[in-house]
Amino acid sequence: MITNTHKKDIADLLLADYGLLGGWQRVATKVGANVATVSHNMLKPENWHQVSDTMWAKVAGKLGYKITQSEWVYVETTNSRIIKQVLSDAQNDCLFIAISEKAGSGKSSSIRAYKAQDANNSVIVFECRDWSRHVFYLKLAEAMGVHMPKFGMHHIKTDQLFDLIVKFLKTMVATKRPLLILDEADKLHANALTFLVPLYNELKGEIGVVIAGTENLEKQIKRGVRLAKKGYDEVDSRLGRSFVHLVGTTQSDVINICRANGIDRDQALTIWQELETEQRQVNGRFMEVVVDLRRLERIIKRVQKRQGAEIQLPVEEAVAA
Numbered sequence: 001m002i003t004n005t006h007k008k009d010i011a012d013l014l015l016a017d018y019g020l021l022g023g024w025q026r027v028a029t030k031v032g033a034n035v036a037t038v039s040h041n042m043l044k045p046e047n048w049h050q051v052s053d054t055m056w057a058k059v060a061g062k063l064g065y066k067i068t069q070s071e072w073v074y075v076e077t078t079n080s081r082i083i084k085q086v087l088s089d090a091q092n093d094c095l096f097i098a099i100s101e102k103a104g105s106g107k108s109s110s111i112r113a114y115k116a117q118d119a120n121n122s123v124i125v126f127e128c129r130d131w132s133r134h135v136f137y138l139k140l141a142e143a144m145g146v147h148m149p150k151f152g153m154h155h156i157k158t159d160q161l162f163d164l165i166v167k168f169l170k171t172m173v174a175t176k177r178p179l180l181i182l183d184e185a186d187k188l189h190a191n192a193l194t195f196l197v198p199l200y201n202e203l204k205g206e207i208g209v210v211i212a213g214t215e216n217l218e219k220q221i222k223r224g225v226r227l228a229k230k231g232y233d234e235v236d237s238r239l240g241r242s243f244v245h246l247v248g249t250t251q252s253d254v255i256n257i258c259r260a261n262g263i264d265r266d267q268a269l270t271i272w273q274e275l276e277t278e279q280r281q282v283n284g285r286f287m288e289v290v291v292d293l294r295r296l297e298r299i300i301k302r303v304q305k306r307q308g309a310e311i312q313l314p315v316e317e318a319v320a321a
Contacts (some may be wrong), residue, residue, distance in 0.1 A: 002056045006067055007048050010056060013063045014038055017145070019121035022171065026145025031062040073260040074113055077253040078282070078289075079246040083110035086244050090208035091123070091179035096200055098185075098211050100218035100243040104292035107212050107246075111181055122176040128184045128192075136192040137161035144168050162195070166202045179208040186213030186220060193221075194231035200238040211239075218243040248280050248289025254296060263303055271299050 017027045024039040031038060033055065041047040042059065060067055076084075083099065083106075090097045099107060108127075115125050126143055128136070137158055141148070146164045148156060156164075172178040185193065199209065211217070221239075224232025249257075251272050258268035275295055277288040290296060 002053045002060075002067060004045070004048070006060070006065075007042070007045075007056060010060050010063065010065055011043050013065055014042055014059075016121055017063070020124070021145040023145070025147060028145075029147065030143060030145040031059045033059055074109060075253075075257045075260045076113075077106060077249055077257070079106045079249060079253075080110040080113065082244070082246055083107060084114055087111070087114045087123075087179065087181070087208075087210055090210045091177055092208070094177070094205050094208050096196065096209045096238050096240070098213075098217060098221075098239045098243045099246075100186075100213060100215055101246040102291055103214050104294045105246050106249070106293060108183055111183055111212065115181075120176055122172070123179045123181065125181045125183060128182055128188050130187050130189070131192055132189045133191040133195060134158045134161070136188060136195065137165065141165055141168075162198065166199070169203060169207055173203075173206045177208070178206075179210065182209070182211045184213055185211035186217035190220075190224070190229070190231070194235055196238050197231060197234045247282050248278070248291050249293055249296075250282065250287060250289055254290060257296065258300060261300055261304070262307065263300060267303060271296065271303070274299055 014027060014031075017030065018024060018039075021027055021030065024035050028035045028038050037051060037055065038059070041050045042056075057067060079101075086097055086099060089095060101107060111125055115123050124144065126140055129139075131139065138156075138161060141161055141164055144165065146168050148164075169178055169180070182188075196209065196211070221232055221236050223229075225236050254272050254275070255265055255268040258271060259265060263271070275290050276292075277290055279286045280289050281287075282289065
């Protein structure tokens with residue numbers, strides 16, 4: 001059931017997107033609703049009853065809002081602090097940076113936490129999928145709420161889509177310092193990933209861009225450079241020919257995550273013993289760290305159930321993102 005609390009959260013997100021995208025038509029385009037619904041009925045509590053639960057759920061999905069919220073408490077970790085610094089550097093210094101690390105290291109949750117603190121509505125987070133260049137441009141333009149010609153999105157040429165995306169970002173540059181974050185970028189087709197080259201050429205020194213993915217992101221780009229595949233050397237160059245790697249989750253991080261989610265220190269130390277760890281260098285010395293937090297999530301869930309706390313933890317929405 002969609003409660004008034006859910007509706008208030010969704011209305012707040014719509015207002016935030018209005019600040020980010022710069023117009024109600026763009027917001028409506030993004031969420032797939034008409035302008036009156038998002039700018040009038042969904043914003044005013046006295047009109048909420050005029051919007052069906054189906055529409056509320058649809059808009060919530062487009063905004064990335066989960067109707068069934070997890071009770072998981074987000075905790076800053078060694079990895080999240082690294083990611084926060086990378087995102088801040090990219091935004092403030094208009095850099096193009098790539099983060100390449102194993103699944104379950106906390107990339108997506110850290111990105112969401114950074115976006116949640118975006119008071120100026122200047123951060124665009126976009127989750128990539130297995131898309132070709134044209135579909136990628138199309139989905140990105142939709143997410144930005146870019147107004148399309150009357151003949152519609154699906155009939156527009158790829159180059160025209162790119163021009164509309166650049167135009168939108170340049171509009172943001174006039175009043176903000178935008179940061180575009182492409183999460184799960186390793187899923188993109190090769191011709192979509194090379195989008196970074198013309199984007200860099202058009203917006204160098206004006207916006208920051210961070211692409212994040214698994215270790216396959218770096219492997220794919222470096223392999224493309226080695227095999228002289230079209231566009232890969234240029235992509236690698238725009239990224240400074242380097243990739244950010246994360247440290248892992250330390251014992252102290254694990255204890256803090258456990259305690260924030262209702263598990264005491266003694267139990268947390270027992271849980272640490274159950275986790276698979278590996279040695280990595282942290283601040284100049286080697287330490288045991290956890291690389292994939294999904295195992296930690298499952299153990300915490302088991303302990304919480306034992307304590308009588310029936311909490312559901314979505315894999316990609318909690319720690320292990």
